[in-house]
Amino acid sequence: MHTIGKLAREANVTTDTVRYYEKAGLLAPTAKTGAGYRLYDEEALRRLRFIKQAQHSGFSLSEINELLALKNSDEACCKDVRSVAITKKLQLEHKIKALQVMSQALTELIAICNDEARPLDACPILAALENSMAKQTKGKRNAQA
Amino acid sequence: MHTIGKLAREANVTTDTVRYYEKAGLLAPTAKTGAGYRLYDEEALRRLRFIKQAQHSGFSLSEINELLALKNSDEACCKDVRSVAITKKLQLEHKIKALQVMSQALTELIAICNDEARPLDACPILAALENSMAKQTKGKRNAQA
DNA sequence: ATTGACTCTAGACCTAACTCCAAGGTTTAT
DNA sequence: ATAAACCTTGGAGTTAGGTCTAGAGTCAAT
Numbered sequence: 488m489h490t491i492g493k494l495a496r497e498a499n500v501t502t503d504t505v506r507y508y509e510k511a512g513l514l515a516p517t518a519k520t521g522a523g524y525r526l527y528d529e530e531a532l533r534r535l536r537f538i539k540q541a542q543h544s545g546f547s548l549s550e551i552n553e554l555l556a557l558k559n560s561d562e563a564c565c566k567d568v569r570s571v572a573i574t575k576k577l578q579l580e581h582k583i584k585a586l587q588v589m590s591q592a593l594t595e596l597i598a599i600c601n602d603e604a605r606p607l608d609a610c611p612i613l614a615a616l617e618n619s620m621a622k623q624t625k626g627k628r629n630a631q632a
Numbered sequence: 633m634h635t636i637g638k639l640a641r642e643a644n645v646t647t648d649t650v651r652y653y654e655k656a657g658l659l660a661p662t663a664k665t666g667a668g669y670r671l672y673d674e675e676a677l678r679r680l681r682f683i684k685q686a687q688h689s690g691f692s693l694s695e696i697n698e699l700l701a702l703k704n705s706d707e708a709c710c711k712d713v714r715s716v717a718i719t720k721k722l723q724l725e726h727k728i729k730a731l732q733v734m735s736q737a738l739t740e741l742i743a744i745c746n747d748e749a750r751p752l753d754a755c756p757i758l759a760a761l762e763n764s765m766a767k768q769t770k771g772k773r774n775a776q777a
Numbered sequence: 778a779t780t781g782a783c784t785c786t787a788g789a790c791c792t793a794a795c796t797c798c799a800a801g802g803t804t805t806a807t
Numbered sequence: 808a809t810a811a812a813c814c815t816t817g818g819a820g821t822t823a824g825g826t827c828t829a830g831a832g833t834c835a836a837t
Contacts, residue, residue, distance in 0.1 A: 490783075490784075491783095491784075492782090492783065492784080501825085501826075502783095502784085503825070503826055503827080504824085504825065504826085506785095506786095507824070507825060507826090511824090520784095520833095522784080522785085522832075522833055522834085523784080523785060523786095523832090523833095524783090524784060524785080524833080524834095525784085525785090541734070542824095543730055545690065545727075545730075545731060547823075547824090548823075548824070549823090569742060572738050572742050573738075573742055575738060576735055576738040576739065576742065579731050579734055579735040579738065580735060582690070582731060583728055583731045583732060583735065585685075585688055586690060586724050586727060586728045586731070587728060589686070589724055590721055590724040590725060590728065593717050593718075593720060593721040593724065594721065596714075596717055597714060597717050597718055597721065635813075635814075636813095636814075637812095637813065637814080646795085646796075647814085648795070648796055648797075649794085649795065649796085651816095652794070652795060652796090656794090665803090665814095667802075667803055667804090667814075667815085668802090668803095668814080668815060668816095669803080669804095669813090669814055669815080670814085670815095687794095692793075692794090693793075693794070694793090
């Protein structure tokens with residue numbers, strides 16, 4: 488069993504963050520000592536790392552909560568888990584595509600612009616930037632948030 | 633020339649957001665009327681759309697500012713623009729990879745879990761979730777923020 | 778038995794990116 | 808010429824995700 492400090496160190500976060508996650512309902516201590524010290528097992532550490540990982544991939548804490556909640560639910564069945572997974576995957580795909588368009592645009596620009604001495608007004612990157620990006624926005628004109 | 637309201641409508645944001653971007657140095661009005669009304673041209677609209685697009689792809693406003701700033705700088709030359717572009721591309725690639733790992737994990741899980749009636753404790757998704765994700769974290773144990 | 782490292786709670790504070798509000802001035806339509 | 812729909816500034820409030828502080832209790836080592 489780890490104390491909060493050890494857990495935090497192993498997951499490379501602060502103890503404040505761990506307590507914050509607890510408040511947010513993401514990570515409860517496995518046990519408490521008589522003095523009220525939080526204690527965590529390996530499962531908690533894995534959970535904490537999962538949270539950080541998911542967060543790093545663009546999930547918000549409440550989305551992460553959704554995923555983790557399923558795990559703790561006794562009523563949920565495979566079907567529920569599966570449909571959340573599908574929803575999340577679609578969101579991911581969408582985001583990935585947006586990033587890829589952006590990345591591809593940059594790739595092209597970097598390739599074009601090789602003349603180190605060329606002055607700014609002759610830089611093809613800037614001219615191309617908006618055009619390249621604009622492609623993606625096409626057909627979304629009336630999309631509502 | 634558009635007034636702020638028209639500009640905002642066309643880009644699907646609020647007028648408050650446009651003014652906020654102005655404060656943040658991202659989007660200055662093209663002109664002002666005698667009464668102090670902001671006026672924007674098509675270029676401003678494209679810029680605003682670009683901001684939203686980039687933001688949607690995970691760039692923060694200050695990162696977007698960096699990109700846009702180059703455009704307005706007279707000292708910058710192609711070389712500078714190019715190196716910012718390369719930096720941004722690397723950041724993008726990194727983020728894309730993280731999302732792809734996540735997405736791939738979900739794909740596998742969705743495929744595995746087809747039994748609608750299976751109870752939760754037999755759901756292979758939950759068992760696999762952390763393992764799949766854990767792959768990505770390997771070798772990063774001591775990475776500092 | 779006391780020092781130093783650790784933990785507790787409660788609550789204030791922080792940044793990013795808005796969002797809302799008040800109190801007024803302007804433009805347009807009838 | 809007056810009401811509706813717009814615009815202005817300034818500043819307060821909001822949400823997410825922490826981060827920091829104060830004041831006090833606990834634990835390990837000397």
